[in-house]
Each structure stands twice: as structure tokens, then as C-alpha cells.
Amino acid sequence: MKGIAIGLSNNSKEILKRLKKTEFVKDIYIAGSSKEDGKENELIQVQKPREILLKKWPKLDLIIFIGSIAASIRIINPFLTSKDQDPGVIVIDNKCSKIVPLIGLHQSNAQNISCQIANLLGGEIIETNNSNDQSLLNLDAFGNQWGWKRSGKINDWSKLVIKQAKNEEIFCKQLSGNSLWKSSESAEIINQIDKKETEKPDSTFHVSIFENHGTTWHPPVLWIGIGCERNTSKELIENSLNNLLESGNLSQQSIAGFATVDIKKDERGILELSEEKNLPVKFFSKKDLSTIIVPNPSNVVQKEIGTPSVAEASCLLAAGEESKLLEEKRIFKNQSGAVTIAVAESKNQYNPTHGEIHIIGSGPGDISFLTNNARKALSRCTVWIGYKMYLDLIKSLKRNDQVLIESKLTEEKERCSKAIKLAEEGIKVALISSGESGFYGMAGLLLELLQKIKKEYRPYFEVHPGISSVQLAAAISGAPLMNDFCSVSLSDKLTPWPLIEKRIKGAIMGDFVIALFNPQSIERNWQLKSVIDICLQFMHGDTPVLLARQVGRENQTKKFFTLNTIPLKEIDMLSIIIIGNSQTTLVDEIFLTPRGYLQN
Numbered sequence: 001m002k003g004i005a006i007g008l009s010n011n012s013k014e015i016l017k018r019l020k021k022t023e024f025v026k027d028i029y030i031a032g033s034s035k036e037d038g039k040e041n042e043l044i045q046v047q048k049p050r051e052i053l054l055k056k057w058p059k060l061d062l063i064i065f066i067g068s069i070a071a072s073i074r075i076i077n078p079f080l081t082s083k084d085q086d087p088g089v090i091v092i093d094n095k096c097s098k099i100v101p102l103i104g105l106h107q108s109n110a111q112n113i114s115c116q117i118a119n120l121l122g123g124e125i126i127e128t129n130n131s132n133d134q135s136l137l138n139l140d141a142f143g144n145q146w147g148w149k150r151s152g153k154i155n156d157w158s159k160l161v162i163k164q165a166k167n168e169e170i171f172c173k174q175l176s177g178n179s180l181w182k183s184s185e186s187a188e189i190i191n192q193i194d195k196k197e198t199e200k201p202d203s204t205f206h207v208s209i210f211e212n213h214g215t216t217w218h219p220p221v222l223w224i225g226i227g228c229e230r231n232t233s234k235e236l237i238e239n240s241l242n243n244l245l246e247s248g249n250l251s252q253q254s255i256a257g258f259a260t261v262d263i264k265k266d267e268r269g270i271l272e273l274s275e276e277k278n279l280p281v282k283f284f285s286k287k288d289l290s291t292i293i294v295p296n297p298s299n300v301v302q303k304e305i306g307t308p309s310v311a312e313a314s315c316l317l318a319a320g321e322e323s324k325l326l327e328e329k330r331i332f333k334n335q336s337g338a339v340t341i342a343v344a345e346s347k348n349q350y351n352p353t354h355g356e357i358h359i360i361g362s363g364p365g366d367i368s369f370l371t372n373n374a375r376k377a378l379s380r381c382t383v384w385i386g387y388k389m390y391l392d393l394i395k396s397l398k399r400n401d402q403v404l405i406e407s408k409l410t411e412e413k414e415r416c417s418k419a420i421k422l423a424e425e426g427i428k429v430a431l432i433s434s435g436e437s438g439f440y441g442m443a444g445l446l447l448e449l450l451q452k453i454k455k456e457y458r459p460y461f462e463v464h465p466g467i468s469s470v471q472l473a474a475a476i477s478g479a480p481l482m483n484d485f486c487s488v489s490l491s492d493k494l495t496p497w498p499l500i501e502k503r504i505k506g507a508i509m510g511d512f513v514i515a516l517f518n519p520q521s522i523e524r525n526w527q528l529k530s531v532i533d534i535c536l537q538f539m540h541g542d543t544p545v546l547l548a549r550q551v552g553r554e555n556q557t558k559k560f561f562t563l564n565t566i567p568l569k570e571i572d573m574l575s576i577i578i579i580g581n582s583q584t585t586l587v588d589e590i591f592l593t594p595r596g597y598l599q600n
Contacts, residue, residue, distance in 0.1 A: 001024055001062060002026065002059055002060050002062070003026060003060065003063070004025060004027045004029065004052070004060060004064070005020070005025045005028045005029070005063075006028075006029045006031060006049050006066070007028070007029065007030045007031065007067065008031050008049070008065060008067030008068060008072070009031070009066075009094065012030065012094055013030070013044060015066050015092065015094070015096050015121070016028040016029075016044055017044075019117075022120065024113055024116075027045065028045070029044065029046070030044050030045070030046050031046075031047075031048065032046035032047060049075045050075060050078075057087070062089075062110070062113065063087055063089050064089075064091075064092060065092070066094060067093070068091075069091045069100060072089070072091045076089055080103070082154070083103070083104065083154075084154045086104060088101070088103060088110030089102040089104060090102060090113065090117070092121075092123065096123045097124060098126055099117055099118045099121075099123045099124065100125075100126045100127075101114040111127065111138075115379040116379045116380050117376075119375035119379050120376040121372070122372060135186055135400040136164055136165070136186060137164075137187055137189075137401060139157065139161055139164060139205060140157040140158075140160070142181070142186075143207070145181075145382040146177070146426070147219070147220060147349055147355065147425050147427055148177065149217070149218045149220075149253035150218070151215075151216050151218060151253060152213075152215035153214070153215075156215050157205075160203070160205060160215060163202075163203060169191055169203060170189070170191065170204075171191045171200055171203050171204040172207065173192075173195070173199050173205075174207035174208070175195060175206070175207065175209070175210070176207065176208055176209050177207050177208075177217075177221060178422075180403055184400060184402065186400040186401040187401075207219060208254075209221060209222055209251055209326075209345060210250065211246075211249050211251045212249055216251070218253040219254060220256040220349050220350055220425075221319075221345050221346045221347075221350070222255050222343055222345055222346075223257060223258070223314075223315040223323075223343070223344045223345075223346060224257070224259065224341060224342075225258075225259050225260065225310065225311035225314040225315030225316070225329070225341065225342040226258055226259070226310075226314070226339060226341055227261070227310030227311040227314075227340040228267065231269070232336065233269055233336040233337055234270075235336070236269070236334055236336050236337055236339055237269045237270065237273055237339050239332075240330075240332035240339050240341055241273075241341055245343070248327050255277070256279070256318075256346060256349065256351065257279045257282060258270060258279060258280070258282070259283075259284065259314035259318035260282075260310060260311075260314050261283065261284060261285075261286055261307065261310045262285050262286075263286075263305065269337075269339075280350075280352075280456070282318045284317050284318075288317060289307040289314060290306070290308065290313075292309065294308070294309040294316070295312070295325070297309050310340065311329045311341055311342040312325060312328065312329050312342040315342050315344035319344040319345065319347075320346055320348065321347070322347040323344045323345060323346050323347065325343075325344050326344060326345050327341075329342040349424075349425035350425065350426075351425060351426025352423065352424045352426070352457055353459075355422065355423035355424055355427050355428065355429070356428040356429065356459060356461070356462070357419050357420065357429050357431060357446065357450075357461040357462075358378075358429070358461075358462050358464060359431050359437045359441075359442060359443045359464065360377055360430050360431065360433070360437060361433055361434070361435055361436040361464060361465055362386075362390055362433065362434055362435075363434070363466050363467045364434065364435050364467060364469040364471075364551050364552030364553070365556075366393075367393065367396065369466075369472065370397075370466070371464070373464050374464045377462070378397055379397075379399075381402070381428045381429055382402055382403065382427055382428050382429070383403045383404075383422055383427055383428075383430070384398065384403070384429075384430045385415055385419050385430065385431050386405075386406070386407070386415070386431065386432030386433070387407060387409055387415075387432075388406040388408075390432050390433070390434045391406055393434075394432070405418065412445055413445065413449075415431065415442065416431065419431045419446065420446070420450065420453070420459070423459035423460075424457075431446060434466075435466055435469045436465055436467065436468040436471075437464070437466060438463060438465065439468050439470075439487070440489055440518070443463050446461070447461070467552075469551050470487060470517070470576055472548075472551045472552050473515075473551050473558070473576040473578060474515075474546075474591075476556070477546045477578070477589075477591040478589075478590045479593065480513055480584060481513060481515070481593065482592065482594065483513065483583070483594070483595050483596075484513070485512055485513035485515060485593075486503075486507045486512045486515070487514075487516075487517060488500065488503050488507065488514060488515070488516060488517070489516075489517040489518045490516055490518050490519050490520070491517075491518040492527065497527065501531075504531055504535075508538045508539060509538070511582050511583075513578065513580055513584060514578070515578050516531065516578075516579070519571050519572075519573075519575055519576075520568070520571045520572060520573070520575070528577075529568055532566060532568075535579060539563060539582075540563070541562060541563050541564035543562060543580050544561075544580045544585070544591060545561045545562060545563060545566050545577060545578070546558060546559075546560060546577065546591055547559045547560075547571065548575065548576045549572075549574055549575045549576075551576060560589060578591070580593060
């Protein structure tokens with residue numbers, strides 16, 4: 001994103017520095033006089049705002065002003081053209097208490113970016129547009145969240161938005177692409193038209209691969225198979241593709257990528273076209289291509305390359321299971337070479353460079369323990385995936401256009417695979433764990449699965465740390481983790497019990513404070529007793545122990561015991577146990593492992 005932030009006074013320095021650390025802002029400025037132009041004030045450029053915009057306005061996606069709304073409006077007024085071309089504009093006050101998306105709420109995504117900044121910096125977002133007040137679907141912008149591209153005249157989209165604002169009926173006819181958006185609350189009032197039904201032109205938008213529908217969102221589901229003579233020009237390949245798509249009424253904006261045989265990895269024309277359109281190329285071996293049944297196999301191609309088909313076979317192979325060949329191969333020639341092109345439609349979208357996976361630790365329970373960084377990530381994501389109980393704890397933060405996918409406790413792999421699949425389709429996904437996602441959470445499994453995907457095809461991911469239940473348990477009891485400590489999960493479903501025992505004994509020998517996760521369940525009812533027995537072999541029976549349960553939630557409790565008195569029957573999977581070391585004390589219910597400061 002090409003974004004800048006401009007402070008209208010020196011009071012905005014700290015906010016500018018924080019914005020510079022986000023993905024939204026590349027350069028930061030403070031408004032200054034002509035005498036100060038070009039100077040840097042603590043790495044912040046000093047320049048007149050109008051002069052900044054004269055140089056940068058046409059190339060910018062986003063402008064953030066820190067200061068007065070009135071002043072900001074006066075600055076941008078001479079530059080405004082149309083809502084489809086202007087960058088997004090957001091105004092933030094000097095205390096960062098109010099965040100106002102001013103221009104480009106839909107097209108420039110200023111509305112969603114404002115939500116993310118509000119969650120990150122702790123401010124309140126002020127909105128007045130109809131979509132926000134009435135919880136309506138942003139018809140002319142929502143498809144961006146689902147990895148789609150838009151076509152149609154701006155006036156036609158504006159008419160639809162106006163009809164929606166007047167509570168008139170809006171219809172959608174979806175012929176391809178992900179339909180998960182229909183389960184959002186914002187989509188409930190959109191009338192879905194079956195493929196065979198006749199639409200109402202003035203009140204209907206489409207989701208399809210076709211070019212003649214007017215107001216249309218285009219999912220990336222078309223794979224272009226290419227076979228060509230060596231050194232065929234990019235211009236011939238591109239012109240031939242354009243002719244083929246136009247004859248089939250297919251949209252350029254629905255192209256997911258290109259496909260060909262692997263001996264073309266150095267074919268300049270294909271590589272240049274891929275780079276120009278910012279689309280991937282999938283290369284397949286002649287052995288793999290030979291397994292695909294095509295309507296137009298070629299003996300000539302078989303003799304020259306070793307497979308009866310390149311264009312048709314490669315596009316079908318790239319499109320995956322349940323794909324269909326929309327355009328059989330056509331051969332185009334001129335003095336610069338020859339190219340064969342075919343088109344297949346995939347059941348699934350493919351746009352991994354647009355998709356993202358945000359692995360979020362939601363904290364131990366109460367929503368107040370959710371970090372601002374995690375809140376920002378949640379507001380960025382269109383789909384939230386997680387165990388139902390964890391999703392319920394943060395559901396109040398969900399917007400009406402966001403979708404929840406709930407799963408059961410033992411479906412961790414399915415959860416991660418679903419997140420990856422959606423991200424590969426071009427969708428931004430939040431994968432939710434309770435506590436800290438890197439402590440017995442979803443981060444490890446998700447990253448293991450991502451490692452199996454080639455780096456160039458891997459969607460962007462980010463791990464957002466959360467507050468672990470053991471941190472909160474320690475905080476409500478004192479400071480038992482003040483010195484060296486370790487944590488051990490007593491669940492032997494994924495870790496063999498002998499290895500868990502070995503770790504427990506090692507922690508005792510090292511005199512670590514020990515935190516126990518997953519201590520006991522109905523099925524696993526002997527492991528905790530075994531650990532306590534091991535501890536009593538090497539540690540004093542009066543070693544203090546914390547038993548915390550439901551930390552961060554409504555029924556939170558904390559109780560102190562010793563190794564001799566810990567009540568095994570009161571402990572379940574919602575419990576956290578912290579066993580002190582030889583230095584840990586319990587005085588007046590202050591659970592403490594001293595660091596040694598008073599001994600110096």
C-alpha cells in the first residue's frame with residue numbers, strides 16, 4: 001500500500017511514529033513553512049502539505065492527517081476528482097481518541113483501515129455512512145474482501161448503493177467463486193437469484209467470470225493453459241489471449257494464473273506476461289500432463305514434447321478437481337511465433353498473494369485481555385476460524401460483514417487446512433487460539449502445514465501474540481514466574497508419556513518453577529498424580545502450589561496448596577497449576593519466586 005501520514009502540528013509526532021510502524025504508512029511528514037522544506041525533524045520530513053500532495057496525489061492509496069478535519073478538507077479539496085480515483089483519506093485527532101474515515105470508505109478501503117487503526121491505537125472510529133449505520137453490505141467494495149475484482153460503470157454501482165440505502169430490494173446472481181459471504185449478517189437481506197432465474201437488471205449485481213453482466217464481481221477461477229513455439233513474443237501471447245477471452249465473453253479479471261509444461265520455465269514471453277499481470281505460472285511435467293484426458297490431443301506435440309497436450313492439459317491440471325474446460329485450444333500464429341491457448345474454470349478461487357492468515361492468541365478469557373495488535377488483526381480479517389467456545393468470547397468485536405467458521409475441539413488440522421485454503425483463494429483469515437497461539441495453540445500446526453507449500457505459492461501469514469493463561473494465573477497470585485520457569489502439558493495425546501516424565505524430572509533437577517497445562521481430564525485421570533508423586537521424590541512436601549481455574553473468565557478462582565495437600569479431584573482441563581521451586585514462598589497469599597535483588 002502506498003500511504004503517507006501528515007501531521008498538521010508538532011503535537012502529532014508520536015502518532016506519526018506509531019503509524020510509520022504499520023503497513024499502511026510509508027512516509028510521514030509534519031506541516032512546515034517554506035523555510036523548513038526538506039528538513040527532517042526526528043526522521044519526520046517537514047514540508048507544506050499542498051506541495052506534498054502536488055507530487056504524490058495521483059500515486060497514493062491512502063493519506064492520513066493528524067489534526068483538524070476542517071484543515072484537512074481545505075488541503076485536499078483542490079485535488080479531489082472522483083470517489084473511484086481518489087485515495088482514501090482518514091483524519092485522526094492529536095490525542096488519537098477520534099478516527100474519522102473521510103474519503104474512499106469503500107473503494108480505497110478507508111473504512112476498514114480506520115477500524116484497524118482504531119483497534120491498534122485505542123481510538124474511537126466515527127462513521128456516518130449508510131453501510132455502517134444500517135449494517136448493509138458495501139455492494140461496491142465488499143468483493144475486495146473475498147479476493148474478487150470489480151467491473152461495471154461507477155454510475156451503475158452508485159445506483160445500486162442508492163437503492164440499497166432506500167431499502168429497495170437488491171439481488172445477486174452468483175455463477176462462480178466462494179459463496180461463504182452469503183452467511184454474513186450483512187448479506188442476509190440480499191436476494192439470491194438462481195442460475196436459471198431472470199434477474200432484474202437495475203437491481204442486480206453478479207459474481208461471475210463473464211464480461212457482459214454490467215455490475216459484476218469477478219472471482220479468480222480461470223486458468224490459462226499456454227503452449228508455444230520457442231521465443232514466441234509476449235505481444236502475440238497477450239493478443240491471442242485477449243482474442244480468446246473476448247470471443248468467450250470471459251473477463252480478464254477472473255484469471256487466476258497461467259499453466260504450461262515445465263520445459264517452458266525460461267520462456268520469456270510467458271514470464272513477461274505473468275510479471276506484467278502479476279499472476280502466477282504453474283509448471284507441470286510432461287508425465288503429469290500425459291495423465292489428463294483432453295478433447296484435442298496432438299501427435300505432433302506428443303513427438304516434440306512427450307505429451308499429447310500442453311495448453312488443455314495444463315489448464316485443467318492447474319484448475320484442479322471438478323474443473324471444466326471452457327475454451328478448447330486455439331492456435332494463433334504470426335511472424336513472431338505461434339501460441340496455443342486453452343481456458344479451464346476451477347471450482348475454487350486462487351489468489352494467494354491477496355490472501356492472508358493471521359494466527360491470533362485471544363487471551364485467557366475476558367475480552368479485556370485481547371491485545372490491541374490482535375484486535376487490529378481481527379478487524380482486518382473477513383473470516384474468523386476457531387473452536388466455538390473461543391469465538392464466543394470475542395464475538396462482540398465481529399462486524400456484520402465478517403463470517404465465523406466454528407469447529408470442534410479435536411478438529412485442529414481441519415481448522416488449519418480450511419484457513420490455508422481460504423487464504424489461497426485471496427481471503428484474509430483469522431485463525432483463533434485461546435491464550436497465546438504459540439503455547440500449545442494453533443500456530444505450530446498451521447506453520448507446519450504452510451511449510452509443505454512452495455514459498456512462491458504460500459499466502460502471507462503473521463502470528464499475533466496473546467496473553468497466556470499461565471501469565472494471568474501468575475499475575476493474580478503474585479509473581480511465581482519471576483525467576484527461571486518452564487511449562488509442561490500433561491496431555492499425552494501428541495507427546496509420549498515417557499517423554500513428559502523425562503521433562504518433569506529435568507525441570508525438577510534444574511530447580512525450575514513448573515507450570516502444568518492440561519493437567520487432568522475424565523479420560524486422563526492418572527497422569528497428574530504421577531507427576532505429583534515424582535515431585536515428592538525430590539522436593540519438599542510443603543512446596544507451595546497454585547491451583548488457578550477459569551482464569552480470565554467469569555468463574556475465575558485461585559487456591560493455594562502444597563505438594564502434600566493438592567486436591568486432585570478438584571482439577572480439570574480448565575485448571576492451571578504452578579509448582580514453586582526451592583526458593584518460592586507463599587506469605588499472606590503472595591505467591592513469589594524471588595529473583596535475588598535483596599541479596600545484593
